[in-house]
Structures are given as C-alpha cells and as structure tokens.
Amino acid sequence: MYVAVKGGEKAIANAHKLLAKDRRGDTALPALTLEQIAEQLYLSISRVMAEGSLYDSSLAALAIKQSRGDLIEAIFLLRAYRTTLPRFGYSKPLDTAKMKLRRRISAIYKDLPGGQMLGPTFDYTQRLLDFTLAANEEPSQPDIQTAQIEDDEDKPESTPRVTEMLANDGLMEPDATIDEHHKVGDLTREPLEFPANRDLRLQNLARGDEGFLLALGYSTQRGYGRTHPFAGEIRLGEVEVELYVEELGFDVPLGEITLTECQMINQFAGSSKAPPQFTRGYGLVPGQAERKAMAMALVDRSLRWQELGEDASAPAQDEEFVLSHSDNVQATGFVEHLKLPHYVDFQAELDLIRQLRENWFDQNTPAEDAAQEAAS
Amino acid sequence: MSTSPKNTQSFNEHYNFAYLDEQTKRMIRRAILKGIAIPGYQVPFASREMPMPYGWGTGGVQLTAAVIGDKDILKVIDQGSDDTTNAVALRDFFKQTTGVSTTTSTKEATLIQTRHRIPEAPLNGDQVLIYQVPIPEPLRFLEPRETETRKMHALEEYGLMHVKLYEDIAHFGHISTTYAYPVMVNSRYVMDPSPIPKFDNPKMHQMPALQLFGAGREKRIYAIPPYTDVVSLDFEDHPFTPQEFSEPCALCAAENVYxxxxxxxxxxxxxxxxxxxxxxxxxxxxxxxxxxxxxxxxxxxxxxx
Incomplete structure (x- = not known):
C-alpha cells in the first residue's frame, strides 16, 4: 500500500536510498565530475542556468549531476537554491551592441556592417552519428581559422544591430523606449499581474520553458497568429555586467556573461494604431540558446498584437495563457502533484458518482421493468 | 500520538531559520496581515521557489516558514493523516530548517499545516491552521481569466457562481460539488476553502483558530480571522448538506467524522x-x-x- 497507515517515514528514506543508488549507476565506472559536465554538456548547462534564472555554471553542473540529467529537475534545484540568495541590487542595462561576438548572423542581408560570423553551431553539420566519439576518440582537432577580428587593431568597439540600420530609414519601428521613471518589473519579486507590460512579458519568456516557447513560436508559423517573421539578426557572445554601487558612486564591472540575442523582424501592413513598417520580436537568453531565443522572439511579437492594433485569435497571442503556463517548474510541480494522495477528495467523488448513478438508473429504467419490480 | 523533542542538531547552518530569508518572511507577513484585514480576499504575493515542487504545498510551506517561531509545535497532515508521504517530507523539512518540535497530536500543536482536511478535534484560539491551496480562485473554472475574476470579486459579482450551483440542481437535483465547495466569508468574498471535502466546511465557521491559506504557484495568500462567519453557498430551498456516512469508523467506531x-x-x-x-x-x-x-x-x- 503506497500510503500505509503507518510507516511512511521509513518508505521515504528507502526511496531516497534507491534514488541515490540509481543516480550513481555502475560504480565500476568513474563518477562524472562537475568540470566534465560544465565543459562537455555546455548546452544543458546553458538551459539550466537560463530557466533556473541563476547564472552559475558550476551550480548548474551540480544540479544536472544530482538530477541524473533531468534538466527540468535541475532547473528546479537551481531555482530553489536561488530563493535563499539575498538580492544585492540590479545591474545596469546590458549593451548587446558591445558584445564580444562569437557568432553573428543575419538572414535578411547578404552582408552587413560587422559581417556575418558563423561561429560554433550545429546549423551546417550533417546530422550523422559520429562513431569516432563513440570510441572515445576525438576527431583530429581542426585547425581553426577565423577572421582575425580579435587581433585587429581597428576592431570596432561595438557592432551595430541590424534593426538599428533599418530604423534609420524609418522602415523599422525604433527600439522600444522606456519611460525614465518606469521601474523595470521583476516577477521574482512581485507577483505577475495582468495585463503585463512588455518588460515583465520578456522576463517571463526568458525564464520560460524552451519546449513550450518552441511549440508556441512554431504555431505562429503555421497560421495560428501569423507574424511573417525574418531572422533579422542572431548573435552570441560575451557581455560585461556592471553594477552601480551607491557608496562608490560609479559602475563596477562584475564580470562577463554569455548571451544569445535574437531580433526577429516582422512584416506589418499597418493598422489604425501604427503605420506600415517592419515590427520586431525580441529574444534574449543567458548562455548559448539559439532555439529558445528565436522562439521567444516569435512569441514576444505575437503578444504585441494589442499595442499594434492587430486582431487576436491564436494561443500565442493570449497573454494570460502564455505567461501563466510558460514556467516549467510551476508546470511540472502541478502536473506531478497528481501523484500525491487524493483519497479524501476521491472519497467525496465516489459518493457523488454513486448517487448520480442511482439517479440515472432510476430515471432510465424502462417503465415495464419498473412495473414488474413494483408487482414482484 | 508522538511528539518529537526539539532537534537542534539537524538545524542546517547553511540556511536561514525556516529556509526563507528575513526579507522574504516580512513580505509574506505583510500579505498575511492584509489577508486577515480583508477576510477571504486573495492577496497577491511574490511567492518564492521552494525546495519542494509547486503543487506540493509551497504556499502552505511559505506561510508556515513566515509565522513559525522556535517555541512552536508543528503538526503537518495530508489527507487527514500525519503519515502520508508528503506530510512526512514537509514535517522533515521544518525539522531540518528550524529545529522546532513536531507532533502528530492536534491538541498539542500550535501550528497545523494541512492539505485537504480540517482535523476532527476542535481547534482553539492559540492555534493557527495553514491550508495548502492548489487553485485559490473559486471562479477559475467558470472564468479562466484572472483579469475577469478579480473584477468580479471587486464588484461582488457572483451571479456566475449562483448560476452554476442552480444548474447543478436543475440537472441533478442537488449541488454536485463535493470538495472545494465555495463559501462566503464575512458576507463579502466568495472563497475557495481549498479541496477539503464539504464535510469540513462547517468547521470553518466561527473557528477560534486563525486560518491561513497559501497558494504558492498561483501566488496568492488569503485568511479567515478567528470567529468569522463562513457560510457555504446554497439556496433557501436547497440548503447546504455535508457528506454523511452510513457506518461508523471500522477501527474506532467514531460517528460524524470523515x-x-x-x-x-x-x-x-x-x-x-x-x-x-x-x-x-x-x-x-x-x-x-x-x-x-x-x-x-x-x-x-x-x-x-
């Protein structure tokens, strides 16, 4: 019996032991080190840091190891740990134009100021299983030749974003401005309320489940709230984080973080609220997470229907639907809580269904049967 | 009935007392005070991620963490029992992070965190009953949008709920809600009592103990102060009736219990x-x-x- 009248405590302790044993697996094999996970499974680390909302690759590696590779469980571990960390303050806004680029592509211009830089990507690989890896051998280290931008003396301080180039012509809506006195929202400190401003929506999406955003973004491409998107620009690289320290009176650099940014550009025929122009969806995710950044940008654009005077008809446009269901820690908790005992409620439902069945059979018994029963 | 002594050794020095930092506790206490001031009103609060999954009592755990002190004696029940898996896990959590005494005795407890039941023994004014709530909004399954339901509460516009109950009677001859049966608190707010069986609803009325409700995932706290009117919704010609059982408990022969x-x-x-x-x-x-x-x-x- 899974809920014995007594003995739950012992059963739980045993379940924990079994879990620990299964987690370690065959002890004849060496245990994974956190460094191995952080170095060789970096895209898992990326996802766990982004959706766990905590930028720390060694903690993410620990979470992945402890969760046996279940990334949502790892995200959950990181979130729970994050709760206990005191909040010192908020960093200065990041400037992604100043990103130290490792990858930068645009799908709308063949060439553009700053150039196309393919960087580390699966995009142009053939998806063939590489059996040299299976034999634990490394393919011979390729001789990496990249444009010598990094050594270049006149390397630009910053690389302009494609959207800024288009904005100069008025064809592109300008960067969204924010009122100087608008306090940027933080849904980890204030409960999310609807309708939500774009700052909160973007924060929600950046923490949101990659799979959920992928499906929603995909749905907009298949006609559920079509937005005619182009990948204006995707960039990956490192950006410096700075904190303004009141006591010192100046900005203090805290270090660099890796970011993936996507600017989706959408055709827009105009409405009563806005002239015909290209509009934008924005995706920004910590770590290397192109799929997520792109999906996020698609969903962000869809959620802007009201501001642009479009009609809403699709799930991806429905703010309450999207924002209330994007968080995988919330979702997995509530789905999996169905495993908890529900026998008090089930007992109440048992009574009800018995009563409903009784009524149903009373009403649906053919008259003659009833007459016979009455006679017998 | 076992009461475990204070277990200070297991207190984990890596975490603050009761896990949450003091700032967060203060934020939760403010929400609790607001909830007590407006009985039955759902107060939004900045719910934190807790080390147990959403849907497994994070709202109740945050309330308990915010109000527990080292002299408290804690009881945790799930489905009425102290020994169900999650009750054991949550009790252990507080033993570890606070070192307070725990008990299974309803009488000895000063704080009782519960899921889906109200204890059979009457509670007194020195006790606090903390409910874990999955969906705090009683109107949610009639209107999925938060923007709408908040408006309906603000305007005391509960027609939709009465129509639902009326339709039940029209279809089945009785109201077919058996748990999470909606109540009217202090003649103002319609409130979801959490998925307790409707059998327990009358216990909420004029209860001497403070009742706190926490929904972590949905980020809402609400409260019923001691001695507050809590009335299960019904109609004059179809009065509220709690469940009745045709036989007594097979082990202790108790009657009029769930x-x-x-x-x-x-x-x-x-x-x-x-x-x-x-x-x-x-x-x-x-x-x-x-x-x-x-x-x-x-x-x-x-x-x-």
Missing amino acids: LDEVILDDKGSRMFVCSDSDYCEGRRAQGHKGHMAADPVHSNELSEA
Missing part, C-alpha cells in the same frame, strides 16, 4: 476508517473499538506506530 474507504481485496470488500489518523488513534487509546479493530492485518499496521 471516513476513507479502504479496499481490502479484489472481491469488493471494503472498510471505512477515519481520515483523521490522530483522532482515530486517540479514540482507540481511550478504548473505543470498531467492528474491524481486531483484524490482524490492521493490528499489524497499527502496532508499528
């Missing part, structure tokens, strides 16, 4: 036992004996206690 049906074999034999395990044990200790109390299978289970 019973769980336990299936004994694959041939349809079953027994009914108290859902509130502490209440049942207490009665048996006093010598009450149900018609199946001597069953060896069950006396085995009980002897482990």
Whole structure:
C-alpha cells in the first residue's frame, strides 16, 4: 500500500536510498565530475542556468549531476537554491551592441556592417552519428581559422544591430523606449499581474520553458497568429555586467556573461494604431540558446498584437495563457502533484458518482421493468 | 500520538531559520496581515521557489516558514493523516530548517499545516491552521481569466457562481460539488476553502483558530480571522448538506467524522476508517473499538506506530 497507515517515514528514506543508488549507476565506472559536465554538456548547462534564472555554471553542473540529467529537475534545484540568495541590487542595462561576438548572423542581408560570423553551431553539420566519439576518440582537432577580428587593431568597439540600420530609414519601428521613471518589473519579486507590460512579458519568456516557447513560436508559423517573421539578426557572445554601487558612486564591472540575442523582424501592413513598417520580436537568453531565443522572439511579437492594433485569435497571442503556463517548474510541480494522495477528495467523488448513478438508473429504467419490480 | 523533542542538531547552518530569508518572511507577513484585514480576499504575493515542487504545498510551506517561531509545535497532515508521504517530507523539512518540535497530536500543536482536511478535534484560539491551496480562485473554472475574476470579486459579482450551483440542481437535483465547495466569508468574498471535502466546511465557521491559506504557484495568500462567519453557498430551498456516512469508523467506531474507504481485496470488500489518523488513534487509546479493530492485518499496521 503506497500510503500505509503507518510507516511512511521509513518508505521515504528507502526511496531516497534507491534514488541515490540509481543516480550513481555502475560504480565500476568513474563518477562524472562537475568540470566534465560544465565543459562537455555546455548546452544543458546553458538551459539550466537560463530557466533556473541563476547564472552559475558550476551550480548548474551540480544540479544536472544530482538530477541524473533531468534538466527540468535541475532547473528546479537551481531555482530553489536561488530563493535563499539575498538580492544585492540590479545591474545596469546590458549593451548587446558591445558584445564580444562569437557568432553573428543575419538572414535578411547578404552582408552587413560587422559581417556575418558563423561561429560554433550545429546549423551546417550533417546530422550523422559520429562513431569516432563513440570510441572515445576525438576527431583530429581542426585547425581553426577565423577572421582575425580579435587581433585587429581597428576592431570596432561595438557592432551595430541590424534593426538599428533599418530604423534609420524609418522602415523599422525604433527600439522600444522606456519611460525614465518606469521601474523595470521583476516577477521574482512581485507577483505577475495582468495585463503585463512588455518588460515583465520578456522576463517571463526568458525564464520560460524552451519546449513550450518552441511549440508556441512554431504555431505562429503555421497560421495560428501569423507574424511573417525574418531572422533579422542572431548573435552570441560575451557581455560585461556592471553594477552601480551607491557608496562608490560609479559602475563596477562584475564580470562577463554569455548571451544569445535574437531580433526577429516582422512584416506589418499597418493598422489604425501604427503605420506600415517592419515590427520586431525580441529574444534574449543567458548562455548559448539559439532555439529558445528565436522562439521567444516569435512569441514576444505575437503578444504585441494589442499595442499594434492587430486582431487576436491564436494561443500565442493570449497573454494570460502564455505567461501563466510558460514556467516549467510551476508546470511540472502541478502536473506531478497528481501523484500525491487524493483519497479524501476521491472519497467525496465516489459518493457523488454513486448517487448520480442511482439517479440515472432510476430515471432510465424502462417503465415495464419498473412495473414488474413494483408487482414482484 | 508522538511528539518529537526539539532537534537542534539537524538545524542546517547553511540556511536561514525556516529556509526563507528575513526579507522574504516580512513580505509574506505583510500579505498575511492584509489577508486577515480583508477576510477571504486573495492577496497577491511574490511567492518564492521552494525546495519542494509547486503543487506540493509551497504556499502552505511559505506561510508556515513566515509565522513559525522556535517555541512552536508543528503538526503537518495530508489527507487527514500525519503519515502520508508528503506530510512526512514537509514535517522533515521544518525539522531540518528550524529545529522546532513536531507532533502528530492536534491538541498539542500550535501550528497545523494541512492539505485537504480540517482535523476532527476542535481547534482553539492559540492555534493557527495553514491550508495548502492548489487553485485559490473559486471562479477559475467558470472564468479562466484572472483579469475577469478579480473584477468580479471587486464588484461582488457572483451571479456566475449562483448560476452554476442552480444548474447543478436543475440537472441533478442537488449541488454536485463535493470538495472545494465555495463559501462566503464575512458576507463579502466568495472563497475557495481549498479541496477539503464539504464535510469540513462547517468547521470553518466561527473557528477560534486563525486560518491561513497559501497558494504558492498561483501566488496568492488569503485568511479567515478567528470567529468569522463562513457560510457555504446554497439556496433557501436547497440548503447546504455535508457528506454523511452510513457506518461508523471500522477501527474506532467514531460517528460524524470523515471516513476513507479502504479496499481490502479484489472481491469488493471494503472498510471505512477515519481520515483523521490522530483522532482515530486517540479514540482507540481511550478504548473505543470498531467492528474491524481486531483484524490482524490492521493490528499489524497499527502496532508499528
């Protein structure tokens, strides 16, 4: 019996032991080190840091190891740990134009100021299983030749974003401005309320489940709230984080973080609220997470229907639907809580269904049967 | 009935008392005070991620963490029992992070965190009952949008709920909600009592203990101050009726308590036992004996206690 009248405590302790044993697996094999996970499974680390909302690759590696590779469980571990960390303050806004680029592509211009830089990507690989890896051998280290931008003396301080180039012509809506006195929202400190401003929506999406955003973004491409998107620009690289320290009176650099940014550009025929122009969806995710950044940008654009005077008809446009269901820690908790005992409620439902069945059979018994029963 | 002594050794020095930092506790306490000031009103609060999953009591845990002090004696029940898996896990969590004493005795407890039940023994004014709430919004399944339901509460516009109850009566001849049965608090707010069976609803009315409700995932706290009117929604010609059981508890012979049906074999034999395990044990200790109390299978289970 899974809920014995007594003995739950012992059963739980045993379940924990079994879990620990299964987690370690065959002890004849060496245990994974956190460094191995952080170095060789970096895209898992990326996802766990982004959706766990905590930028720390060694903690993410620990979470992945402890969760046996279940990334949502790892995200959950990181979130729970994050709760206990005191909040010192908020960093200065990041400037992604100043990103130290490792990858930068645009799908709308063949060439553009700053150039196309393919960087580390699966995009142009053939998806063939590489059996040299299976034999634990490394393919011979390729001789990496990249444009010598990094050594270049006149390397630009910053690389302009494609959207800024288009904005100069008025064809592109300008960067969204924010009122100087608008306090940027933080849904980890204030409960999310609807309708939500774009700052909160973007924060929600950046923490949101990659799979959920992928499906929603995909749905907009298949006609559920079509937005005619182009990948204006995707960039990956490192950006410096700075904190303004009141006591010192100046900005203090805290270090660099890796970011993936996507600017989706959408055709827009105009409405009563806005002239015909290209509009934008924005995706920004910590770590290397192109799929997520792109999906996020698609969903962000869809959620802007009201501001642009479009009609809403699709799930991806429905703010309450999207924002209330994007968080995988919330979702997995509530789905999996169905495993908890529900026998008090089930007992109440048992009574009800018995009563409903009784009524149903009373009403649906053919008259003659009833007459016979009455006679017998 | 076991009361474990304070366990200061297990207090984990890596975490603050009761896990949450003091700033967060203060934020939660503010929400609690607001909830007490407006009985039945759902106060939004910045719910934190807790080290147990959403849907497993994070709202209740945050409330308990915010109000617990080192002199408190904590009882945690799930489905009426202290020994169900999640009750054990949550009790251990607080033992570890606070070192407070825990108990299974309803009488001895100062704080009782519960899921889906109100204990059978009446509570007193020195106790706090903390409910874990999955969906705090009583109107949610009638209107999925938060923007709409908040408006409906603000305007005291509860017609939709009454229509739902009326339609039940039109279809079935009675109101077909059996748990999470909506109540009117202090003649103002319609409130979801959490998925307790409607059997427990009358216990909320004029209860001497403070009742706190926490929904972590949905980020809402609400409260019923001591001695507040809590009325289950009904109609004059179709008054509210709690569940009734045709037989007493098979172990302690208690009547007028909520019973769980336990299936004994694959041939349809079953027994009914108290859902509130502490209440049942207490009665048996006093010598009450149900018609199946001597069953060896069950006396085995009980002897482990």
